[in-house]
Amino acid sequence: MRLSNQFFYTLREDAKDEETRSGNYFVRSGMIKKVGTGIYLFMPLGLRVLKKIENIVREEMNKAGAQELLMPSLIPEDYYVQSGRKDVFGHDMFSLKDRYNRGYVLGPTHEELFVYAAKEMIHSYKDMPFNIYQIANKYRDEPRPRFGLIRTREFMMKDAYSFDVDDEACDKSYQKMFHAYQNIMDRVGLNYKIVKAGTGAMGGNLSEEFQAVVDIGEDTLVLCSNCDYASNLEVSTCIVDETESYEEEKELELVHTPNAGTIAEIASFLQEDKSRFVKTLIYKIDGKFYACLIPGDRDLNEEKLKKLLNAKEAVLALPEEVERVTKASVGFAGPISLSIPIIMDRHVQMMKNFIVGANQTDYHYKNVNLKDFKVKKIGDIIHVKEGDLCPNCGAKLTFKKGIECGNTFKLGTKYSESLGLNYLDHENKLKPVVMGCYGIGLARIMTSVAEQRADDMGIAWPVQIAPFEIALVVINPKDDVQKTIADKLYQSIESMGFEVIYDDRNERPGVKFKDMELIGIPVQITVGKKASEGTIEIKHRGGEKEEITIDLLNEKVIEYLNQ
RNA sequence: CGGGAAAUAGCACAACUUGGUAGUGCACUUGGUUUGGGACCAAGGGGUUGCAGGUUCAAAUCCUGUUUUCCCGACCA
Numbered sequence: 001m002r003l004s005n006q007f008f009y010t011l012r013e014d015a016k017d018e019e020t021r022s023g024n025y026f027v028r029s030g031m032i033k034k035v036g037t038g039i040y041l042f043m044p045l046g047l048r049v050l051k052k053i054e055n056i057v058r059e060e061m062n063k064a065g066a067q068e069l070l071m072p073s074l075i076p077e078d079y080y081v082q083s084g085r086k087d088v089f090g091h092d093m094f095s096l097k098d099r100y101n102r103g104y105v106l107g108p109t110h111e112e113l114f115v116y117a118a119k120e121m122i123h124s125y126k127d128m129p130f131n132i133y134q135i136a137n138k139y140r141d142e143p144r145p146r147f148g149l150i151r152t153r154e155f156m157m158k159d160a161y162s163f164d165v166d167d168e169a170c171d172k173s174y175q176k177m178f179h180a181y182q183n184i185m186d187r188v189g190l191n192y193k194i195v196k197a198g199t200g201a202m203g204g205n206l207s208e209e210f211q212a213v214v215d216i217g218e219d220t221l222v223l224c225s226n227c228d229y230a231s232n233l234e235v236s237t238c239i240v241d242e243t244e245s246y247e248e249e250k251e252l253e254l255v256h257t258p259n260a261g262t263i264a265e266i267a268s269f270l271q272e273d274k275s276r277f278v279k280t281l282i283y284k285i286d287g288k289f290y291a292c293l294i295p296g297d298r299d300l301n302e303e304k305l306k307k308l309l310n311a312k313e314a315v316l317a318l319p320e321e322v323e324r325v326t327k328a329s330v331g332f333a334g335p336i337s338l339s340i341p342i343i344m345d346r347h348v349q350m351m352k353n354f355i356v357g358a359n360q361t362d363y364h365y366k367n368v369n370l371k372d373f374k375v376k377k378i379g380d381i382i383h384v385k386e387g388d389l390c391p392n393c394g395a396k397l398t399f400k401k402g403i404e405c406g407n408t409f410k411l412g413t414k415y416s417e418s419l420g421l422n423y424l425d426h427e428n429k430l431k432p433v434v435m436g437c438y439g440i441g442l443a444r445i446m447t448s449v450a451e452q453r454a455d456d457m458g459i460a461w462p463v464q465i466a467p468f469e470i471a472l473v474v475i476n477p478k479d480d481v482q483k484t485i486a487d488k489l490y491q492s493i494e495s496m497g498f499e500v501i502y503d504d505r506n507e508r509p510g511v512k513f514k515d516m517e518l519i520g521i522p523v524q525i526t527v528g529k530k531a532s533e534g535t536i537e538i539k540h541r542g543g544e545k546e547e548i549t550i551d552l553l554n555e556k557v558i559e560y561l562n563q
Numbered sequence: 564c565g566g567g568a569a570a571u572a573g574c575a576c577a578a579c580u581u582g583g584u585a586g587u588g589c590a591c592u593u594g595g596u597u598u599g600g601g602a603c604c605a606a607g608g609g610g611u612u613g614c615a616g617g618u619u620c621a622a623a624u625c626c627u628g629u630u631u632u633c634c635c636g637a638c639c640a
Contacts, residue, residue, distance in 0.1 A: 012589060012601065013575050017633060037632070085640085092639075109640060143564080143638050151639080218639085409640095439640090476598055510600035517600095528599060 001468070002490070002502045007044055010515050020216050022450035023148025025459050029519040031467075038145025038153035045519060046446075048467040050156065053442050054135055056187050056464065057158050064180040066131040066160050071113045073137055077103035079112040083418055094139050094153075106139035111411075111437060114161040115419045122433060124424045125165045129173050133160030135442070147216060149443035150403060156443060162436040165423065167412075170434040174410055177438045178208070181406050185210055188445055189462030191452050193402065195221050197232040198303055206410040210440075211402030212448030221402040222384055226395030234303055237380055238388035238397060240346050247352045250367040258362045261331020263296045266364060270355065273297075277355045278348055278368070280333040282317040282325055282340075285309055289317060289325050293335055293344040293375075295351065298382040308343070308379040332357040336365060341376040349378065403448045406440040450520075458518035460541050463561055468501040470557065471521035473512045475528035477504050485550070486527040489536075493525075493557060517541060523560045525553070 008030065015027035017034060026032045031046025042050055058068065077095060080086040086093070086105070094106040107113070114132065121127055135158045145151050162173035185192045190212050197209040209232060211221055220233035231237075260266040267274050277296025282289060283305065290309075294300055306314045319330050325340055326333040334357035335342050348354075353367045365372075386399045413432040416422065421433045446465070453460040463469055470493060474486035483504070490502045501521060503512045509528075516524055526537040526545065538556050539545040540563070548556050 009573095009590090010601095011574060016575070019634090034632095089640075111640095140640085144636095146634095407640095478598085506598095508598060508600085508602060510598095510602085512601095513599085514601050526599080 001500070002504055004504050004506075010518055018148055019146065020148045020150075020447070020451065021454045022447050022459065025450065025454060025518065026148065026447075029458060029515075031519075032149070038142055038151065040149060040152060045467045049446055049461070049465055050442055052465040052467075053188055053445050054156070054158075057184055057440055057442065058135065060180045060184045060187070061133055061158070061160060063183075064131070064176045066133045066177075066180075068134065069117065069132055070134050070136060071107065071110050071117075073107050073139065075105050075107050075113065077105045079116065080105055083112050083415065085112070092140050092142070094141050108138055108140045109439075110134070110159055111161070111415050111435075112419065114159075115415055115421050115435075118161075118163050118433070119421055122163060122421065122423050125426065127423065128433070129162065129164045129169055131160055131162040131173060131177070133158060133438075147218070147447075149447045150216075150218070152443070155441060158440040158442065160438040162438070163421075164434045164436075165425065165431070166434055167410075170410060170436055174206075174408065174436050177408055177436065181210055181408060181438070181440070184440065185406070185445075188449055188465050189453075190405065190445060190449055192405065192448075193221055193223065193230050193400070195230040195232050195402070196235060197407065198234040205412050208408050209402075209404050210406035210408075212405050212444070212452065213400050214403050214448050214451045215401050216451060217401035217403040219402045219404055221400045223398050223400060224390040224393060224395055225398050227390060227393040229390050229392045229397075232402075233383055233399070234301070236384045236397070237391045238384045239391050239394060240350060241389060242350065245350065245352050249369045249371075250353050252368060252372060253366040254358055255364050255366050256362060257364045260362075260364075261329065266355070267296070270364075270366075272355060276353075278335075278351065280335055280338075280357055282322045282333055283314050284317050284321065285314045286311045289321070289340045290376075291325075291333065291335060291338055291340055291342045292381060293342060293348050293356075294382050295345065295347050296355075298345070298347065298385070300381055301383045304379075305343070305381045308377065308381060326357070326359045328357070328359050328363075329361040332359065332361055332363065334359050334365060334368075335373040335375075336368065338373070342373065343381060344375045344378050345381045346378060347382065403444055403451075404441070405444045405448055406438075408438045409436060411435040411437050453520075455542065457514070457542060459520035461520040461522060463522045466520060466522050468499045468521050469523060469561060470498050470500045471516040471524040472500050472502045473509070473516060473524060473526045474502075474504050475509050475526065477506055481532045482527050482529075485531045485536075489525065489527065489550070489553065493553070496554065496557070498557065498561075523557065525557070 010030055011028045015024050018024040018027055030043050032040045032042055035041055089108055093108050096104050137154055138157045139154055142151055142153055145153055164170040164173050193211050193213055195209050195211055197207040222231045222233055222236035257266055257269055260269040263274055263277055274297040279294050279296050281292045281300055283292055292300060302314045322330050352369055355364055355366050356368050358365050384397060388397050390397055413434055415435055416433040422430045423433055425431050450459045472490055474482050477483050490500060493500050520541060522541055524539050534550050535547050536550055537545040537547055538560055
């Protein structure tokens with residue numbers, strides 16, 4: 001592409017509203033522009049990157065035997081009412097009425113319609129397996145979109161669904177997709193980790209996430225320093241250090257702790273470390289109150305709590321409710337002589353002489369031990385911390401931040417049962433189809449790769465997804481010799497099948513260099529003063545320039561692009 | 564949905580406290596000088612100050628409402 005007379009602009013100043021480095025560079029390099037909260041338009045340059053990612057995804061999906069189709073975004077709401085997900089999504093789904101007051105939604109994810117499509121195909125076990133997918137926009141009314149393209153309300157997603165006769169067959173389909181995902185993430189040049197994740201409201205049995213390792217990520221990845229354990233914080237576990245404490249059990253003691261309602265306050269008041277405390281959190285779980293005991297320096301994991309109790313909903317009790325249940329102000333709840341059932345984290349089992357609230361405003365108990373109260377259930381209900389011990393090998397766990405770029409789910413029969421997707425097996429018996437679903441966020445890949453490769457000049461795109469492979473800069477387009485040579489080179493490189501952005505604008509050299517580095521073209525060729533002597537320059541973005549003779553250009557270009 | 568901040572030229576901001584011709588930088592146009600890392604000089608163009616009301620002789624400025632955006636939190640298949 002010749003830059004003169006093309007739609008191309010860059011901004012010299014940082015974007016006001018972009019919190020991420022990549023987001024700022026996307027805006028400054030004219031790739032995207034914010035239209036509203038969580039809504040962006042893609043300018044030609046940005047679209048090229050997105051399309052390249054899309055094509056890699058499409059190629060790998062097709063290679064894995066999946067077939068592409070296209071679902072509508074505007075969907076009669078009945079499909080989501082039937083599946084029960086109108087309620088599950090609630091306000092997260094955009095819904096609207098047409099002129100006849102009929103209800104529609106903008107599709108937040110498409111299990112329902114894929115099942116609808118699959119029903120046309122599936123009658124018998126002979127009709128499976130197959131995998132169908134689309135690359136299309138999804139709509140979610142996020143409470144708080146942020147981080148550039150990472151959390152937007154409209155976003156391009158590849159979603160695929162596999163259909164199989166049983167779990168064993170589904171495993172095979174799942175593995176195919178899993179490998180396709182590895183190929184995709186490798187090809188786009190992403191530094192990523194595959195972690196185990198929660199199945200959440202999607203339901204199903206197994207979920208793995210392809211997480212880009214990026215500091216601005218919203219997810220926390222728990223990785224083992226020794227083995228290959230990798231898991232999303234949501235579902236991470238650890239083994240409990242069972243080193244026996246030989247501490248003597250001391251006499252229970254009631255202490256006056258005026259106005260010290262939080263762990264931090266009471267810890268500083270009593271001059272004790274937070275780990276000497278046991279927090280008592282009052283939860284309302286499926287309508288009933290429970291007290292949850294966890295170490296004072298830990299956070300409760302509501303997902304784990306729900307799972308332990310096989311519950312649908314777990315919410316922290318309101319202050320009034322806490323006061324009613326504990327007969328004390330918030331902050332003084334404790335397990336001793338409490339009337340509601342007590343759920344205790346495993347770690348508390350190993351503690352001795354700890355401190356808890358006394359269920360009396362302004363009082364705590366010191367030297368509390370397990371014999372002092374009754375527990376209904378013991379389990380793992382806390383988030384792991386850095387330094388906890390790996391559940392596989394016992395080595396220390398470390399944390400990294402991640403952006404979820406892709407995920408793979410084994411859905412089981414959840415949707416096929418609720419939506420009546422069945423087939424006849426060998427024995428003429430009706431059985432539910434076993435499904436898998438597989439998603440990839442295209443703009444999240446774009447952001448993650450950019451974030452991982454940004455420097456203080458701009459984005460250093462990998463060749464595979466760069467908007468152009470080669471930048472050709474002519475230093476002085478008013479110099480006839482330079483211009484003629486550059487024009488020729490442009491045609492010749494383009495005819496070799498490479499994507500070239502040819503900067504023939506009448507700008508000063510510095511402007512062109514800065515722009516090419518900002519938008520991140522991997523290889524740059526410069527035609528300058530020495531062109532008249534048959535010498536030009538080639539370099540990697542941000543690298544050292546090499547002077548070469550013009551006749552060597554073709555082979556050098558290939559060499560540089562492959563490096 | 565709670566708490567905070569903001570809305571002025573394409574972009575980033577000033578003027579608001581104390582009401583009186585809306586200004587600066589970048590970008591843009593014209594002319595000239597420049598041409599190997601975001602040039603310089605000169606002359607220009609571009610604004611119903613988010614929207615709607617109110618106070619006033621007079622509102623970007625004060626008041627009320629409204630919409631939108633950003634930040635923190637809650638939330639997040």
